[in-house]
Amino acid sequence: xxxxxxxxxxxxxxxxxxxxxxxxxxxxxxxxxxxxxxxxxxxxxxxxxxxxxxxxxxxxxxxxxxxxxxxxxxxxxxxxxxxxxxxxxxxxxxxxxx
Numbered sequence: 001x002x003x004x005x006x007x008x009x010x011x012x013x014x015x016x017x018x019x020x021x022x023x024x025x026x027x028x029x030x031x032x033x034x035x036x037x038x039x040x041x042x043x044x045x046x047x048x049x050x051x052x053x054x055x056x057x058x059x060x061x062x063x064x065x066x067x068x069x070x071x072x073x074x075x076x077x078x079x080x081x082x083x084x085x086x087x088x089x090x091x092x093x094x095x096x097x098x
Contacts, residue, residue, distance in 0.1 A: 001026040001056070004048035023048045026056075028063035033071065041066055 002025045005011045024045040029037045041063040051059065 001051060003050045006048070020044070021046045026051055026059060028059045030063055030067050030070075032067060038067070038070075 002008050002011070005017055005023050005025060011017050022044050024047060025042065027040040027042040030039040030041060031037050041059065043059065
């Protein structure tokens, strides 16, 4: 998590960040069952902010749900008799705190 990108020297010369007017970044790795990281679920905002513990946990849960959906889809193609994928543990469409 980077609460205020403008104050973080790692992003000082990043033209993309400046072009998109990004001030906040938080990401959770998309980690496959074998431990391989296949991507990241990221949140960007034009305002500096922080996430509390519950919000970080929600982001991590959503990342796990993305991986479960991806891996369940792959498994379903190989084994069509498998039951429907589990419902998401995260609340989709909930209001984002400001």
